[in-house]
Amino acid sequence: MSLERLNNYVADNMDNLAHDIAQGDGEYLHTLAVLMEVPETERQAFYSRLRANFSSIYTSPDVTSAEVLDHIGNLM
Numbered sequence: 001m002s003l004e005r006l007n008n009y010v011a012d013n014m015d016n017l018a019h020d021i022a023q024g025d026g027e028y029l030h031t032l033a034v035l036m037e038v039p040e041t042e043r044q045a046f047y048s049r050l051r052a053n054f055s056s057i058y059t060s061p062d063v064t065s066a067e068v069l070d071h072i073g074n075l076m
Helices: 002-012 013-022 027-035 040-052 067-076
Strands: none
Touching: 002 013, 002 027, 002 067, 013 027, 013 040, 013 067, 027 040, 040 067
C-alpha cells in the first residue's frame, strides 16, 4: 500500500468518504478498501465495521484526514 497515495485520497475526499462510511457502501469507500488492500472477501465486513464505528472515525467536524486514517487503522 502506498501510504502517501492513501493519505492524499482521504484528504481529497473527506466529505464523500464520510457519506459512504455512514451509508456502509459507495465508490469512495470501495476505493479506500482497494487502497488499503482489504481482500475482496473481507470488504463487506470492513464496510460494516466502519459504518458501525462512524462516530469513532469522524469524531468532530474539524477532524483531519490523518486522524480519520488513524481511527480507521485502530479498527482494523
